Amino acid sequence: MPKAKSNSLSILALQKFKKNFWGVLSFYFIVFCAIIAIFAYVLAPDNSQNANQMHLSIHSKPPGFEVKMLTIPSQDVSDQSFLSKIFFGEKNTDTEIPIDRYTLQNNTIEISPYSEGEIIELSKEIKFERFPKGLTSQEITDTYIKTQTFILGTDKYGRDLLSRMLVGIRISFSIGFVAVLISLILGISLGAIAGYYGGKVDAMIMWLINVTWSIPTLLLVIAITLALGKGFWQVFIAVGLTMWVEVARVVRGQVLSVKQMQYVTAAKALGFTNFRIITKHILPNSLAPVIVISAANFAGAILIESGLSFLGIGAQPPMPSWGAMIKDHYSYIILGKAYLAIIPGLGIMSLVMAFMLIGNALRDALDVKA
Template sequence: MPRTKSNSLSTLALQKFKKNFWGALSFYFIILCAFISIFAYILAPDNSKNANQMHLSIHSKPPGFAVKMLTIPSKNITKQSFFDKLFFGTKNTDTEIPINDVKIKDSLLITNLYSENNTIKIPKEINLKRFPDGLTSQQIIDNFIEKHTFILGTDKYGRDLLSRMLIGIRISFSIGFIAVFISLVLGISLGAIAGYFGGKIDAAIMWLINVTWSIPTLLLVIAITLALGKGFWQVFIAVGLTMWVEVARVVRGQILSVKQMQYITAAKALGYTNFRIITKHVLPNSIAPVIVIAAANFASAILIESGLSFLGIGAQPPIPSWGAMIKDHYSYIILGKAYLAVIPGLGIMSLVMSFMLIGNALRDALDVKT
């Protein structure tokens, strides 16, 4: 007997989503960004915690800049597990020094510190005892001096911009997931209660929704952030507490129409509890527009966090954040080094656009009229 093709609504919606070129492309781009955010410290050239290795002598260098780097090993060896390095970076206590040239004389390693075009000689002498015993002069040069190429250049503190960008993806994804999760929990719960029970409960929740809706989002986020204090998690919670209103309004509207259906009346006649009716029958048939809103809220959360970091009340230094990177370097635009602000700006734009395109694709795929 030939296999019949499934015509379920979820299968049809998935097929329509796959046919949407920009939606599918955005989905794969977000999957790539998620992969990068998880393995950022493995992929980043600077895998120190927060990619915070500073080299002030090579600050604000253009993409593709290369320099010889002398690494002086530390006597303090810190043991770390693989997962600690994966999620929090390597606790690097080695000293890195950009140099122009080097030579070894007697028991000293004599080097000239980096200067533009090697115009200024700044000698520095380093005792060979600071390196592991038993190594010849050539082995020290081969093992502890290597050429570093900064693919995206360096920021104003001489940190690797590519590494900061890769690790900064974590902030954007974290704020998106946590803020959307909080907004969905609050929005779906309050919207479902208001729409299902109606009456005074509906009036009270709608009053709360309208009051929250009337306050400018950024102003409300700033107020909550200042109340909770500056910090990584405080920003996530603050953004989530301001994004539930739209979810609640949509869920309430959907439930007002769904609860009039005959299968809801049948469920009540069978003696099912209100909780079971809401969770098993009402919400599953109202969830499609919520998915679309969640994608849009993900994009909004990224923009809000970037704005807060730009204002200095988002993720605090030295944690890399795309918004904070723009704040640190927007003045460099008029100094001929616009890439320092443009690169993180393009990162924000591409991630936000991807979520918006996915939201549009989901809206089209879940539209039963088409």
């Protein structure tokens, strides 16, 4: 006997979503970016905290740039755990020196620091005693002198741009999740209360919504950020506190419509509490538009954070942020090194576009009339 086909609305919506090419592609792209965000320090060539290894002699180099790099190990012993290194980066105190060439002498390595022919620097001597004991001169050079390739080039401070991009994706994902979570908690709660109870409660909440909505989003975020102070978590809270308004209005409208249904009247007749009616009967039937709005808000939060970082009140240095990377390098566009600003700009654009496309796909999939 053939298995009966389910007519569940959620399964039908999932089937419709799977048929949307751009929606499915965006979903896999977002999952791919999420994996990169989690394991950024494992994938990044520079796994130091915030990918902040600076080499000023090789600043603003083009993608694919190669240089010999001498690493002088630190004498400090780090007690950092393995998981801490994976998720938060390595507390790297080693000294890295880009070099043009080197020669081995008695108990020393004579190096010529990288200068690209602009400035002829005096050679330096590094004694073997600065390296672990028991290594021959050949073992020292094989272990501590490597040719390093900067796939996306270096920024104006000589940091690896690829590593900064990989670690910076964490900021964009974090701001999206936290801001959307705050907006959903506030928006759904206030919208459901306003729509269900009506009267003075509805009027008061609508007044708060209209006042908040009348203030330009970026201006309100800047005001909240200045009140809370500059920093990582302050930006999350500020963005979340400005994105709940649209959620609240949509939820209120949905609740006003759904609470007239017969099953809600039956629930009241059975003596169920208002809290149970709202959470068990009304909200589950009102959240389809909220899911679509959340995807759009995720994209909006990434853009707002990038704008705040560009203005210098977002994530603070040395923490990598795509918006801050554009701020640091936008002047290079007219200096023949536009890629320094274009690469993080493309990162922001692709992530925002993915969330917008997945929002459109969810809207089509959850459209009951279709």
